[in-house]
Amino acid sequence: MVSDLGALGSQFFVGLSRAMILFVVCSGLSFVLGVLRVPNIAHGSLYMIGAFSAYSITKLVAGPAGFWLALILAPLVVALVSLVAERALFCHLYQREHLMLLLFTFALSLILGDLVKIVWGAEYKSIMAPDVFNGSVSLLGASIPRYNFFLLVVGPLVAVALWLFTNKTKMGKIARAAAVDREMVGAVGINVSWVFAFAFVLGCFLAGLGGALVAPTVSITLGMDHNLIIEAFLIVTIGGLGNMWGAMVGSLIFGLTQAFGVLFWPQFAIVFPYMAVVIVLIWRPRGMLKSVW
Amino acid sequence: MQKSNLNLKVLWLLVVILVLLILFPAFLPRFYTYILAVIFVTALLAMSLNMVVGHGGLFQFHHGVFYGVGAYAFALMLTKTGLPMWLCFILSPLVAAAVGFLIGWFCVRLTSLYFGMLQISLGSLIWAIAFRWYDLTHGDDGIHGVPIPDWASSTSGAYYFILFFLVLCLIAMYIIHRSPFGMTLQAIRDNPARCSAVGINVRRHQIMAIVIATFFAGVAGVLFVVLEKSVFPDLLFWVLSLEIFIMCLLGGWFTFAGPIVGAAITVALRTFVGIYTEYWTLILGVLLILLIFFLPEGAMGFFVQKFEKSRDKEAALAREQHAES
Numbered sequence: 315m316v317s318d319l320g321a322l323g324s325q326f327f328v329g330l331s332r333a334m335i336l337f338v339v340c341s342g343l344s345f346v347l348g349v350l351r352v353p354n355i356a357h358g359s360l361y362m363i364g365a366f367s368a369y370s371i372t373k374l375v376a377g378p379a380g381f382w383l384a385l386i387l388a389p390l391v392v393a394l395v396s397l398v399a400e401r402a403l404f405c406h407l408y409q410r411e412h413l414m415l416l417l418f419t420f421a422l423s424l425i426l427g428d429l430v431k432i433v434w435g436a437e438y439k440s441i442m443a444p445d446v447f448n449g450s451v452s453l454l455g456a457s458i459p460r461y462n463f464f465l466l467v468v469g470p471l472v473a474v475a476l477w478l479f480t481n482k483t484k485m486g487k488i489a490r491a492a493a494v495d496r497e498m499v500g501a502v503g504i505n506v507s508w509v510f511a512f513a514f515v516l517g518c519f520l521a522g523l524g525g526a527l528v529a530p531t532v533s534i535t536l537g538m539d540h541n542l543i544i545e546a547f548l549i550v551t552i553g554g555l556g557n558m559w560g561a562m563v564g565s566l567i568f569g570l571t572q573a574f575g576v577l578f579w580p581q582f583a584i585v586f587p588y589m590a591v592v593i594v595l596i597w598r599p600r601g602m603l604k605s606v607w
Numbered sequence: 608m609q610k611s612n613l614n615l616k617v618l619w620l621l622v623v624i625l626v627l628l629i630l631f632p633a634f635l636p637r638f639y640t641y642i643l644a645v646i647f648v649t650a651l652l653a654m655s656l657n658m659v660v661g662h663g664g665l666f667q668f669h670h671g672v673f674y675g676v677g678a679y680a681f682a683l684m685l686t687k688t689g690l691p692m693w694l695c696f697i698l699s700p701l702v703a704a705a706v707g708f709l710i711g712w713f714c715v716r717l718t719s720l721y722f723g724m725l726q727i728s729l730g731s732l733i734w735a736i737a738f739r740w741y742d743l744t745h746g747d748d749g750i751h752g753v754p755i756p757d758w759a760s761s762t763s764g765a766y767y768f769i770l771f772f773l774v775l776c777l778i779a780m781y782i783i784h785r786s787p788f789g790m791t792l793q794a795i796r797d798n799p800a801r802c803s804a805v806g807i808n809v810r811r812h813q814i815m816a817i818v819i820a821t822f823f824a825g826v827a828g829v830l831f832v833v834l835e836k837s838v839f840p841d842l843l844f845w846v847l848s849l850e851i852f853i854m855c856l857l858g859g860w861f862t863f864a865g866p867i868v869g870a871a872i873t874v875a876l877r878t879f880v881g882i883y884t885e886y887w888t889l890i891l892g893v894l895l896i897l898l899i900f901f902l903p904e905g906a907m908g909f910f911v912q913k914f915e916k917s918r919d920k921e922a923a924l925a926r927e928q929h930a931e932s
Contacts, residue, residue: 353720355849403896403900406900407899407900410899410903411903413856414899414903417852417853417856417895417899418895418896418899420849420853420895421891421892421893421895421896421899422892422896423892424888424889424891424892424895425888425889425892425893425896427888428886428888428889428892429889431885431886432886540844540845540846544727544731544845547724547727548724548727548728548731551720551721551724551728555720581739581740581741582735582736582739582740584735584738584739585732585735585736585739588728588729588731588732588735589732591728592713592725592728592729592732595717595721595724595725595728596713596725599716599717599721599725600721
């Protein structure tokens with residue numbers, strides 16, 4: 315079926331760059347899961363807000379500067395939204411049952427989804443990557459678009475930054491400690507509520523960053539949250555809940571199976587990643603890497 | 608004595624409601640009859656979910672799939688094969704139950720969130736196949752104009768047809784809920800470790816519960832096709848599953864009839880708020896947040912609590928009087 319190696323190679327890089335976007339989003343989801351123990355359904359909506367605000371920022375500021383500004387500002391917008399939601403509503407619910415928190419995030423996703431519709435309307439939006447990313451790079455005999463190459467750089471950068479943050483800074487260490495034993499963290503005099511707020515906002519920031527990164531490669535629409543969040547949940551689960559490197563492994567599995575699926579059986583390409591998830595979960599129900607739960 | 612009196616009262620209330628529901632189509636405009644029928648189908652679906660979520664304590668995150676499978680099986684059997692309708696009607700929920708058994712068999716080996724996630728991925732697999740297998744399911748377009756016999760295809764015909772099966776299923780569910788099996792299931796929800804310690808096969812009970820619940824979800828799917836005469840992949844999408852999960856919460860998931868209330872609220876909200884504004888999910892979201900903050904037991908749970916409180920007061924009063932005399 316596959317005649318030339320070049321197609322295989324370029325498809326490999328397509329999958330890899332898709333995996334990087336998934337990773338940026340999923341690492342945020344995984345971080346929130348690890349610290350707060352809440353599967354944040356609104357994560358997808360925040361990703362969508364990230365993409366839409368990137369669109370608005372590039373409309374306001376023309377030229378390549380707009381794109382770079384969007385890459386910085388859009389995640390901050392999302393972080394602000396999540397901070398408001400967390401401090402106003404979510405922080406009062408931490409004592410409640412788990413399912414209640416899940417349902418709260420679902421309610422939040424309903425509200426945010428409609429707010430996006432009110433603010434940006436229901437039409438398709440798209441933004442252009444700056445001219446720097448026109449053309450393609452040749453790598454290992456396969457030619458890949460420059461923007462995808464850029465994603466291949468950004469993904470690992472985010473991973474390293476997140477690793478440095480959680481392992482080398484005091485705040486990150488506190489967040490990790492809160493993930494393992496929140497009562498103990500509270501007992502030594504740390505305000506756990508603010509740690510949670512910080513973790514939530516950081517996770518949502520990453521969702522926004524993912525949204526801004528994906529914006530030039532897809533058409534920005536309502537409903538992009540629904541497709542993403544389900545993939546993100548599965549990735550986080552097969553990687554190991556709350557484990558950042560697990561999110562990386564999960565994203566790679568998901569992105570690559572999808573990309574190769576397109577090559578082997580285009581009609582059922584979307585079936586392959588789900589199949590991979592099923593196999594992983596049956597083989598290792600707790601995920602590939604150690605989960606923090 | 609008092610208890611049986613109470614049950615009699617409830618029974619009378621139910622009979623009155625049933626009679627009213629039977630009389631409604633004669634008075635109400637067709638649109639309202641249709642909405643009521645939608646509520647019936649959705650209520651049956653939510654009830655079937657609550658069997659495993661509320662009473663079984665399982666994280667059944669992708670229940671909508673079984674509803675969709677039932678609907679698709681029915682629609683495909685009617686359009687592609689020459690089987691008589693009653694046979695399709697019996698077979699389709701069985702197909703849903705078979706899929707439920709298959710998925711449940713994998714899922715019950717995991718717990719809580721992992722259970723839910725495996726189910727979502729298996730369910731999404733089915734959704735993806737239905738979405739892409741264009742030759743069989745017509746993919747995104749769905750199947751329209753499913754041939755339903757004339758007597759069931761008019762709005763009031765479909766209404767009575769659905770009402771009949773809803774009542775039948777609810778009675779069956781209530782019997783199951785009150786049976787030793789149902790009681791065991793609730794015990795497993797409350798303390799699985801202790802149940803397995805006294806010799807109950809926890810997994811087998813959970814699989815049984817899933818199979819029964821998916822069967823009823825399949826019935827709901829069939830009734831959906833009878834009402835709408837079409838199927839589409841959104842029936843299998845996980846958003847619907849979350850919506851019915853919400854209905855259980857809205858109505859109160861530790862009560863038997865709560866999900867019916869939840870389904871009625873959700874459908875009514877979607878229909879009537881939808882007339883005035885397209886942002887009905889915003890309102891649903893706000894309502895949900897209010898509910899989480901102020902009525903965590905759900906609407907029905909709230910009333911049941913009040914009711915029980917007042918009954919306790921009456922009992923205490925009676926005891927006092929008895930002591931005085």
